[in-house]
Amino acid sequence: MAQKIKRGDTVLVIAGDDRGTISKVKRVFPKKKTAIVENVRVVKKHMRARQPGEVSGIVEMEAPIHLSNLMLVCPHCSEPTRVGFRIREDGTKVRYCKQCQEDIDE
Template sequence: MAAKIKKGDKVLVIAGDDRGAQGEVLRVLPKEGRVVVSGVNIVKKHQRPRPTGRSQVGGIIAFEAPIHISNVMLICPKCNRPTRVGFTVEPSGRKVRQCKKCQATFI
């Protein structure tokens, strides 16, 4: 299955506690069907210091937790609106994503 949302895309959160927030996709976890979006779903974790190998400091760390891919909507880079994603095949044979609102194609 082709990926409708990829790393680096700008997305809008449409459901959950962070509804309405926009951010860039940092990671896509396709097996779990989740994405990590910058500035969204910030959780805090109590971390013990680890003296071995990497010097990891202890304390309370905050990081972005993954959210389900169905709770985000791609923002079209051309029309700058949240949109559904379709696919089209270029004459060269390459399959590209397409904005359902303005029909702009993007990679």
């Protein structure tokens, strides 16, 4: 299965507490079908310094969110969109926006 959402994408959160938030994908875990999105599902974690230089206290971290709760925001038309795939003449697979039909990948 080709990946619809990749690191660096701008996404809209469509479910959960952060619904309506538009932010950037920091990491994708394809096997778990989850992603870490900037400032989405922020959880506070209590950390204890184990090594010199580490900070102890409360650290804010983003928890993974399921990919089905995210929608890609097209860089061309700026609309949340469904993603399609097409093969270029050189054989590379690219994602495209089903709204404006523009390629999302370079």
